[in-house]
Amino acid sequence: MTSDAALTEAETFYLNDYTPFGFEVDSVELTFRLAPSATRVLSKIRFTPKPGATDLRFFLHGEKLKLISAKIDGTDATPDLTAEGLTCEVPETSFLWEAEVEIDPAGNTALEGLYMSGGMYCTQCEAEGFRKITYYPDRPDVMSIFTVRIEGDEEVLLSNGNPVSQSQGLAEWHDPWPKPAYLFALVAGDLVNHPDTFTTQSGKEVELNIWVRPGDEDKCAFGMEALKKSMTWDEEAYGREYDLDIFNIVAVDDFNMGAMENKGLNIFNSSCVLASPETSTDANFERIEAIIAHEYFHNWTGNRITCRDWFQLCLKEGLTVFRDAQFTSDMRSASVKRISDVIDLRARQFPEDQGPLSHPVRPEEFQEINNFYTATIYEKGAEIIGMLKRLVGDAAYRKAVDLYFDRHDGQACTIEDWLQVFEDSTGRDLAQFKRWYSQAGTPRLKVAESYEDGSYTLTFEQSTAATPGQPQKDPRVIPIALGLLNGNGDEVQPTTVLEMTEAKQSFTFDGLASKPVPSILREFSAPVILERATSSAERTFLLAHDSDLFNRWEAGNTLAREARIDMVLEGAAPDAAYLEALQKLVRDDSLDPAFRALVLQPPSQSDIAQTLYERGVTPDPQKIYDAAETLAQTLAQQLADSLPRLYAETTVEGAYSPDAASAGKRALNARVLTLLTRLDGGEQAARQYASADNMTQQYAALSWLLQAENGAAQSHAFFEQWRGDRLVMDKWFALQVALATPEKAAAVAKDLTRHELFTLKNPNRFRAVMGALAGNHAGFHHASGAGYQLLADNLIVLDSLNPQTTARMCTAFQTWKRYDADRQALIKMQLQRIKSTTGLSRDTNEMVSRILDA
Ligand code: PHE
Ligand code: ZN
Secondary structure, eight states: OOOGGGTOOOOOEEGGGOOOOSEEEEEEEEEEEOOTTOEEEEEEEEEEEOTTOSOOOOEEEOOSOEEEEEEETTEEOOOEEOSSEEEOOOOSSOEEEEEEEEEOGGGOOSOOEEEEETTEEEEEOTTTTGGGTSOBOOSTTOOEEEEEEEEOSSSEEEESSEEEEEETTEEEEEEEEEEOGGGOOEEEESOEEEEEEEEOTTSOEEEEEEEEOTTOGGGOHHHHHHHHHHHHHHHHHHOOOOOSSEEEEEEESOOSSSEEOOTTEEEEEGGGTOOOTTTOOHHHHHHHHHHHHHHHHTTTBTTTBEESSGGGHHHHHHHHHHHHHHHHHHHSOHHHHHHHHHHHIIIIIHHHHTSTTOOOSSOSEESOGGGGOOHIIIIIHHHHHHHHHHHHOHHHHHHHHHHHHHHHTTOEEOHHHHHHHHHHHHOOOOTTTTHHHHOOSOOEEEEEEEEETTEEEEEEEEEOOOBTTBOOOOOOOEEEEEEEEOTTSOEEEEEEEEEEOSSEEEEEEOOOSSOOEEEESGGGOSSOEEEOOOOHHHHHHHHHHOSSHHHHHHHHHHHHHHHHHHHHHHOOOOOHHHHHHHHHHHHOTTSOHHHHHHHHSOOOHHHHHHHHHHTTOOOOHHHHHHHHHHHHHHHHHHTTTTHHHHHHHHOOOSSOOOOHHHHHHHHHHHHHHHHHHHHHTTHHHHHHHHHOOSHHHHHHHHHHHHHTTOOHHHHHHHHHHHTTOHHHHHHHHHHHHHTSOTTTHHHHHHHHHTSTTOOTTOHHHHIIIIIHHHHOHHHHTOTTOHHHHHHHHHHHHHHTTOHHHHHHHGGGGTTGGGSOHHHHHHHHHHHHHHHTSTTOOHHHHHHHHHHHTO
């Protein structure tokens, strides 16, 4: 296959250039004659010119298609072909377009359009993959009704909607709901299913299936339960019912992303749906539940109401991430979910928002839309919905969303439409709030306080640094959830939401008996960086007393971060007050073990680097690594007496169950084991490894053994036990790189790329090794530059096969301006080397150029 770069000079698309398509697409009929390297796709599409349309040029997208024939109303047509599509003379009234094209699924390593994975056919059309299947107006605002006929020898032939007929070698599907082409899907393979049924709130029976390759059928039960829970939850929480007779999920091994919400036929990366106690960790189970929910929830937020254009991507993604987070909070612990989400936001979105790739939640320009499936669009997009809900209140939020569904069902919408339903149903003016969508960058919030005669005043000052293309920023609306505690730890002001709208603004609380301790930004009520000089005594106090669990964790997290920073910058000893508070908390049985595990989880080394950078200090990865090691060692020694008992108390007995309570206990148990391993050299971990009957415990034991450089035997045994299981092998590849010491990380990763089971063609395997390398902070940023070079070498090769996954992995370099001149020079050299590769894809070229432009 040729690379994308051959097709186009980097063209930029602008939000302001939006023009509607000049034709209505009344109906689409597709026939697929499947053959691995020569599949024929026949299309019959009825177009009707729109009265009053401004753009009546008939342009159909199409890439890498071999056009066999084209007809208009039965007569041969002579379209003009380019690398991006075709134009054609067409009648002024309704007409039937018929085309036959040939495509090569077996040669499609980009995993976009129709491709093959492990012998089965599958599709990925979001965002612009349908144009690799046939000629079509491949834009989300063109919605139509699809009928699909599949001719193939495979036992299972699936597409969107409801089945019309099935016989040997032939299946026909009809989707009654108008949809954009990006939601089209087709699957054909010798698959087996895990079936079930669901009765909707109005009494409609829906057939449910999870389709997998033979051998995986015992890994579907958990996903199916998650699906049924999601269906019930969306009825109860949002009044949304499922709308087809059948809902199919398919697991595929080769997939660029996590999963895809195609109408009635969700396609999943097998790592995001297959689960069993023996092969999946607690974290896997939780993630699978969340992703199944996410894709299912898209049926209303994404499919029934879709996006007008790709600039509006956050309309469906931000909202759907918010909905899946609500679901997880309801299924598990709300504060544990919130803390985990904030850890993730700070790890992925904050660096993005403060680096060269910073972009608004609704971008106004792009070259390659695949590069905008980012933490900003998804996670910050979800944060905006959370702030909106907090500002208007729960009841008003529900009313506004109901209005959104009522008013826009069947439409392709914009952020303006979304905000309008809130304005109309609450009477609020959201003009200033809208800046969250248009302004990039993470606001910093400075806090000052004063107390006099029972009157306490907090003064906040907000500012946002310049981001690419946006030198000036205006003040945003920031909801600040706040509580006040007195010196005994009693709450004297329960949580209230301060609505900050000015650049600088004060809020006063009267009638207080003494100077209170403020608990600011409870539940992390806005995605901002809080800057407040506070004593470690006050943080320790909040860690012990705050009624808001998020802020309790935050106090501990800040203490840990400050302790590490003092160690890095001043060679200080670990903060004793912090260690003492931590010990108390870890032993406090009244607290949820999952919460205690999170408090015990140290801030990542990249988090420390990012914080130093935010404070104008150049981080030294090796020093950050050393401080992390010292702090963990000190903590282990301080807790030495209680570790064996804690380990015993948190060991979950009996048959494995992935429920939140057991998983939380195991999470705490794993944190205790990692400390214990620092003292006993791995004795307990080796015992746990030997007796583990589930992956969570096996994986934790192996991790800590590898970290102690004492796990060679277990690693070998693990490989022999699991070499036949792709998903477990991904863990094995990743762990070795993730836990290698800074000096060894690049060499370990390099050796693994030569392993017989390594392949660039499977994105999960590629990410296992290269993602783990990029995630090993001190290893990736080792002064030798070996990590940078290895990643660049692999990106260059992968780009010719799979531009999308290559471009995403380039984000490993986005933080390069954090580091010293030597490291910057080493990274720059690699970025330039990638950029100068002949035939580089549009995807990777855009990413590398933006990163270099910093
Ligand atoms: N729309 C998918 C989701 O978030 C993500 C995705 C994007 C998958 C592009 C594939 C390709 O649920
Ligand atoms: Zn999504």
